[in-house]
Amino acid sequence: MAVNKVNEDLLRERARYTFNIEELTNFIDGGEEGTRNRREVEDMVIHVKELHDEVPEDYLSHKERYENAVKKGCILIDLLKEHVLRHSSFDAYKPSNMYRVLSMAKEVSPVLLHMGMFVPTIFGQASAEQQEEWLHKALMLEIIGTYAQTELGHGTFLRGLETTATYDPSTEEFVLHSPTLTSYKWWPGGLGQTANHCIVVAQLYSREKCYGVHAFLVQIRDSETHMPLPGIKVGDIGPKLGFQTANNGFLGFDHFRIPRKNMLMRNAQVLKDGRYVKSKSDKLTYGTMMLVRVMIVSDAAYELSRAATIAARYSAVRRQSMPRPGQPEPQILDYVTQQHKVFIAIATSHALRLTGGWLWDAYSSLTHDLDQGNLDQLPELHALACCLKAISSRDSNSLVEQCRMSCGGHGYMSSSNFPTIYGATAATVTYEGEYTVMLLQTARYLMKAWKEALGGIVLTPTVAYMVTYNKAKPAWVNTPEAIIQGFHAVAVGKVKEAADGIEYHQNSGKDYEDAWNAASVMLVKASECYCRAIICETFWKEIQKHSRSMSRNLAVVLQQLSELYLSYWVLERSGDFFQVRTVPLTRTKFEFVSFASPKCHCQMCTGFVAHITSVVVLAVQVSIQNLTLTFCTRKRNEFDIGSC
Numbered sequence: 080m081a082v083n084k085v086n087e088d089l090l091r092e093r094a095r096y097t098f099n100i101e102e103l104t105n106f107i108d109g110g111e112e113g114t115r116n117r118r119e120v121e122d123m124v125i126h127v128k129e130l131h132d133e134v135p136e137d138y139l140s141h142k143e144r145y146e147n148a149v150k151k152g153c154i155l156i157d158l159l160k161e162h163v164l165r166h167s168s169f170d171a172y173k174p175s176n177m178y179r180v181l182s183m184a185k186e187v188s189p190v191l192l193h194m195g196m197f198v199p200t201i202f203g204q205a206s207a208e209q210q211e212e213w214l215h216k217a218l219m220l221e222i223i224g225t226y227a228q229t230e231l232g233h234g235t236f237l238r239g240l241e242t243t244a245t246y247d248p249s250t251e252e253f254v255l256h257s258p259t260l261t262s263y264k265w266w267p268g269g270l271g272q273t274a275n276h277c278i279v280v281a282q283l284y285s286r287e288k289c290y291g292v293h294a295f296l297v298q299i300r301d302s303e304t305h306m307p308l309p310g311i312k313v314g315d316i317g318p319k320l321g322f323q324t325a326n327n328g329f330l331g332f333d334h335f336r337i338p339r340k341n342m343l344m345r346n347a348q349v350l351k352d353g354r355y356v357k358s359k360s361d362k363l364t365y366g367t368m369m370l371v372r373v374m375i376v377s378d379a380a381y382e383l384s385r386a387a388t389i390a391a392r393y394s395a396v397r398r399q400s401m402p403r404p405g406q407p408e409p410q411i412l413d414y415v416t417q418q419h420k421v422f423i424a425i426a427t428s429h430a431l432r433l434t435g436g437w438l439w440d441a442y443s444s445l446t447h448d449l450d451q452g453n454l455d456q457l458p459e460l461h462a463l464a465c466c467l468k469a470i471s472s473r474d475s476n477s478l479v480e481q482c483r484m485s486c487g488g489h490g491y492m493s494s495s496n497f498p499t500i501y502g503a504t505a506a507t508v509t510y511e512g513e514y515t516v517m518l519l520q521t522a523r524y525l526m527k528a529w530k531e532a533l534g535g536i537v538l539t540p541t542v543a544y545m546v547t548y549n550k551a552k553p554a555w556v557n558t559p560e561a562i563i564q565g566f567h568a569v570a571v572g573k574v575k576e577a578a579d580g581i582e583y584h585q586n587s588g589k590d591y592e593d594a595w596n597a598a599s600v601m602l603v604k605a606s607e608c609y610c611r612a613i614i615c616e617t618f619w620k621e622i623q624k625h626s627r628s629m630s631r632n633l634a635v636v637l638q639q640l641s642e643l644y645l646s647y648w649v650l651e652r653s654g655d656f657f658q659v660r661t662v663p664l665t666r667t668k669f670e671f672v673s674f675a676s677p678k679c680h681c682q683m684c685t686g687f688v689a690h691i692t693s694v695v696v697l698a699v700q701v702s703i704q705n706l707t708l709t710f711c712t713r714k715r716n717e718f719d720i721g722s723c
């Protein structure tokens with residue numbers, strides 16, 4: 080029987096690496112312990128025959144695919160339970176670990192939401208007594224839950240959710256009801272056939288007063304028969320772009336009663352007599368979403384690293400065309416256009432992984448503060464989680480598509496795994512906060528920061544440069560630090576432009592809401608630039624920090640990746656950089672020259688002006704482009720894809 084021989088081109092590429100692969104692996108895993116832990120879990124899973132499909136899942140019926148995914152989910156969970164009991168630690172159950180394990184089965188698991196949102200919500204929003212009652216059952220999957228917040232009529236606008244939870248003091252119960260078709264819960268993963276419990280987010284009413292959206296833990300199916308309980312309508316919402324086995328469902332309540340103690344009461348409470356006790360911040364109800372947004376940044380990096388590995392390997396083994404008659408067909412990796420497609424995907428997966436780790440640390444310190452009753456960091460972390468979730472998921476999804484395209488027809492095969500990875504990353508751009516909506520949330524924060532900066536008020540770390548941006552060095556030197564400063568200047572320029580846009584529309588008679596809407600394209604742009612500056616700066620600083628404790632060869636390659644990332648985005652945003660110029664002689668500040676005529680900020684003019692700008696900067700682009708392409712070519716000889 081033919082033994083699977085590794086392709087010679089791939090072997091040769093791998094033999095050319097210039098750094099210690101194990102050292103890079105440890106760096107990616109967050110240390111040797113992380114690598115050991117990951118390999119132990121992978122070894123536990125990889126040899127399980129039932130996890131490998133004889134028949135490609137695309138040839139199965141929807142029912143067979145779902146049953147196949149449930150079977151694999153059960154196998155993986157049992158393996159994890161063994162791991163937890165063997166190590167007597169719930170570490171393996173950390174949502175990020177759990178998510179990694181569940182993603183080892185090609186299909187999205189119907190219990191993804193159980194571990195990804197149901198369990199974290201009990202951790203984050205249940206009182207100590209409630210955790211006592213439900214947490215172990217949830218961790219051991221004696222109950223299987225989901226997170227039911229989005230409705231047919233509302234996903235973004237949470238204050239508009241229509242499901243009601245009305246307190247009845249005579250029976251000390253809440254009555255859950257879906258008053259309209261649009262109030263039906265729509266989308267929750269696992270709801271179709273899998274979950275028997277869920278976190279329901281509903282408008283809380285007590286003593287005829289509405290207190291806004293709150294979270295409730297609700298049993299929806301019988302624990303023995305798994306049939307929907309009386310007063311519950313539930314089912315599958317049908318086929319989607321991807322995520323076919325996530326078992327997304329719908330849920331409607333017909334005056335369904337739950338005990339008072341099923342309202343999650345860590346933050347706000349309803350007492351037996353119906354009195355409402357307010358939480359420190361009504362935004363704490365949104366806590367699980369912030370956690371998942373933070374996790375999505377690392378997940379975006381992980382999914383992109385899978386796609387970049389497939390594309391890099393394919394680029395090493397695929398030979399195509401004959402630039403020189405009579406010569407062997409070259410590896411497509413030798414085409415600079417191929418490098419330009421694939422190398423940025425590799426660099427971005429590292430940039431997002433390190434930024435995701437930085438954000439996780441910020442989130443962990445916030446949760447510690449919240450436990451002490453200190454909410455000071457909440458606004459900035461919300462703004463960061465929103466824009467980083469939006470940009471990381473969008474970058475990951477578009478670069479996954481770029482990796483697919485770099486593999487020609489074979490990238491279009493299901494067996495390439497690109498369709499599955501694309502479907503998963505496309506979902507993250509929408510779920511847990513839709514792209515534009517998240518960036519507009521960050522824009523709210525930036526507009527407040529800009530006002531404080533103008534008043535010289537010291538700002539929180541990620542916007543502090545807004546106060547000092549005018550002290551930036553006038554000379555433009557082509558170093559990573561100067562490029563990062565340039566990204567800061569671009570961000571400040573876009574924030575200023577958006578703030579001026581709002582002011583312009585207000586001065587022309589619009590109220591704030593309409594002025595905000597008229598300037599919203601600029602507001603989104605300002606958030607994108609603020610976020611890009613954060614990723615560039617964090618990537619560069621994390622590489623500098625870790626380089627000090629790693630071997631020189633590895634440090635060199637990682638430094639090259641971070642320089643590539645910075646150069647790539649200067650090119651992509653060269654128009655914005657062109658608009659940022661130093662003002663010679665008198666003032667040293669970066670002046671953001673908006674090409675829009677001072678009179679009009681309407682999108683048509685701004686769009687037209689942008690066109691002019693792009694024509695004007697073409698020359699700039701060509702010269703910078705050469706820099707980067709030289710960079711790629713030079714790096715191709717040294718650049719190492721051995722790790723792929």
Ligand SMILES: CCCCCCCCCCCC(=O)SCCNC(=O)CCNC(=O)[C@H](O)C(C)(C)COP(=O)(O)OP(=O)(O)OC[C@H]1O[C@@H](n2cnc3c(N)ncnc32)[C@H](O)[C@@H]1OP(=O)(O)O
Nearest residue numbers: 178195234235236237362365374375378461510511512523
């Ligand atoms: C990889 C593993 C995967 C693990 C597996 C996980 C798989 C996941 C599957 C998908 C699961 C889902 O999609 S679950 C459903 C996800 N749904 C969403 O994300 C809904 C998105 N919408 C929202 O979050 C909200 O509606 C907003 C933030 C857009 C608007 O909320 P709002 O209440 O109307 O607030 P708004 O008026 O805009 O702002 C009022 C003030 O509140 C602040 N504010 C708003 N939200 C927050 C917040 N979360 N934390 C702090 N502060 C907040 C604002 O900054 C503002 O402050 P100031 O400016 O006044 O100072």
Ligand SMILES: Cc1cc2nc3c(=O)[nH]c(=O)nc-3n(C[C@H](O)[C@H](O)[C@H](O)COP(=O)(O)OP(=O)(O)OC[C@H]3O[C@@H](n4cnc5c(N)ncnc54)[C@H](O)[C@@H]3O)c2cc1C
Nearest residue numbers: 226227228229233234235266267268506510511512513515
């Ligand atoms: C695969 C998948 C899994 C999901 N799983 C779950 C789950 O388990 N539990 C759950 O509760 N939900 C889940 N969701 C739902 C998801 O959270 C919502 O789809 C998401 O929050 C977006 O809301 P929406 O669908 O109502 O879109 P909308 O908010 O209606 O967005 C539609 C368009 O309107 C625009 N828009 C909306 N508001 C504004 C505004 N204020 N300003 C400017 N533009 C605006 C948006 O930018 C977008 O272009 C899932 C969704 C997907 C795709």
